[in-house]
Amino acid sequence: MSQSLITKYNVSGPRYTSYPTVPYWDLDSFSLAQWKTSLKRAFNESNTSEGLSLYIHLPFCESLCTFCGCHKRITKRHEVESPYIKAVLKEWGLYLDLLGSKPKIKELHLGGGTPTFFSPEHLHYLISELLKDAELATDYEFSFEGHPNNTTEAHLQTLYDLGFRRVSYGVQDYNLSIQKAINRVQPFENVKRATDLARKIGYTSVGHDIIFGLPFQTETDVIETINKTKSLMPDRIAFYSYAHVPWIKGNGQRGFSDADLPTPDSKRQQYETGKQHFEAAGYVEIGMDHFALKTDSLYKAMENETLHRNFMGYTASKTQAMIGLGVSSISDSWYGFAQNVKSNEEYYHLLEHNIIPVFKGHILNAEDLAIRKHILNLMCNFKTDWEDDTLEFEELPEVLIKLKEFELDGLLQFEYKQVIVTEKGKAFIRNICMAFDLLLQRKKPETQLFSMTI
Template sequence: MESQSILLKKYNVPVPRYTSYPTVPLWANDLDQTKWKKQVNMAYEDFGESEGITLYIHLPYCESLCTYCGCNKRITKNHTVETSYIETVIKEWHSYLRTLGMYPKLAGIHLGGGTPTFFSPESLNLMISSILETSVLMENAELSFEGHPNNTTREHLQTLYDLGFRRVSYGIQDFDLEVQKAIHRIQPFEKVKEATEIAREIGYDSINFDLIYGLPKQTIETIMNTFEKVSMLKPDRIAFYSYAHLPSAFPAQKSFEKDLPLEIEKRGLYEKGKEILATMGYKEVGMDHFALENDPLYQAKRNKSLHRNFMGYTTSPSKILIGLGNSAISDIYYVYRQNPKEIEHYKVQVQKEEFAINKSHVMTQEDIETRNLILQLICNQVIAWEFDFYNRIGKVSLTRLHAFQNEGLLKFNATGLRILPAGLPFLRNICCVFDKRMQENEKKLFGFSKAI
């Protein structure tokens, strides 16, 4: 059996993160306005009444550039942009109301970005109120938002709480000052502490911290220091992500290339963080995610009801995710669709009272079956073969599975497959075995981050 260091070098290759299957670069781009409207109606008829709709709203503006960031964002200090953007999101929502009818059921709302708290509490209140006044919140609906600790004010937290938000996710990344300087995100511990304590004082019942390993100037010592500070605040959930280095797509990342840890060192940072999290009482939920034992996310992991979509791991069973805002992605089970990435293009389409469509993909039955299998792997690390998968995965895929098994990463037979603890770092690589569309396009170059 090969050592982990050899395996890390072997499998540290660009692969999808599998927030969807097929992955976005392999979508077929074959939906017009009429077809999208028909698919939305069909999905709501099939799942909407029982499961509701989850809304993702993309709010793209940031006041300064964090050089590590791979999100779709627009850098500006000009807050006059808020009004027209909020008005466009509301108008886009009304396009869905014309399709679905008034008062569709909502299973949740998530605000992402960019920096949602770039927007004033008044702007956020206008947008969310307009949506809530024209929909019905389901009993266990979850409303959450991403906040930057430096600009998430008491007013932001109180306004969103009054609208029904109960979970906030703070983008921390790292507490070490030298790391913060390298990635251009200076964020004092005191600001994070203040934002966390105010949220708890107001009544938020779930607080998440986003942390990243593999950043420039990170060491075992800085990771230990960061988690020591995390332990003082004890958030309910922690996302401990791998830094995705894609300087060809995000040129600002070139500014610190020489200070990045090597792949073996990078994995060591994760293992140390994971070790500390375990001593703090956090349970591993899935790829890069941890939660306290009584948290609903971990409970969903235990009872095998965990789900994953473009927003990450979730407890919501909703099969309909509708994205509002530029670059936002919709997943309505039968179809994927992404809005235009450019803010101006997005606005033009919405002002024409059209659905803002940049690219899309209509799922085949085989796509749906493959997605279900990959979701089971990512959420539960165990699958029972369905849809006759074992007999149709092909010789190449079967050879790859045998290789993983010989390396001690998984076990499989004619009834199912189980990923072993040693295989968890290579979960994305293992998912690739079942990715027929990737295999058919192996000679093409895609901008995926490396697996490790």
């Protein structure tokens, strides 16, 4: 890849799991009442045809991984499990009262934190209680994130019996020096054991998460990690760029200095090398940062142009409504976003008073909805069009001028009322989406809000 393009486009930018992005939500005009109305509207429009997605945030971890940007609570006290589960179920009950009729669950995902911090017995209780007052879509998908060091056969079997068929394991990198730097030491043998157990039990999709751009990481480290990964052949791989945002996450990402990180060009080379190795092994690049075998549902969704992207990342199907349960979880009605409080104590307090524990959000206006559709198209299908005239905002000429710059650099091409990202341009998809991001352009931040795009 051209060094000049890396230098030109390596800027701070969003990853676009939503639009508007969280820093640009209009908090002043948002209220819990508006969120309830927004969700009820989405539920009434889509529950019968699509169903509902549920994301459950389980925030506890026994130790702090210094690469992690997720909301978590570090503790070794497992007596925190039961009160937290009861609170999540209380929150779900408040949503059931709001929705007024039985929801149809299409997707359910357990994220964290470390979901396998919780005992199999507590996870069984949580899921079985959640599903008591719901029905399942015929093509439902349940998934969870497992820590290779503590995911047991009992965890896997319990969740399998409840309908889970997809699990993803955080691998990051197999070099011990890098693992120590990010405080995530886990031998290859642990990942192999967890992967083999999942397949023995019957999971149909096992994923591995690998990160490039980590402190002290070299291209050789990436190759060695991928070679070990290929010996297990997970069904899908998330190949993430390390997001260095210590100004947001505090000391959690300061277990090493900036000088220990790869340079932007060497980081990009790590990705390009990794991509070549994955494709040679039979994986296909899906959207941004993901690879899948052709037998996996994520690849099939890409082929059918049904790939979706939300706060859970890329999903193989779309639901209009997604409810996030637990501290810091974000919900999405398509017409609005709502985020829960981030403190366990405040979360418990609001639920004790029968209040849905939302503390901020955003209701999308017509312009937001138009831009969101096009950014989603680009992130999932690497193309978008405005044949239906949804791009009816005053700044459209300015957006087209910005896109022309990408065309001159060979990163996209124009057809009639359509933009198609080239193979070369896929590496710069975040930058291309930024051309549509009018809120980012109108309110340029005085301080850095996002990780670098390269």
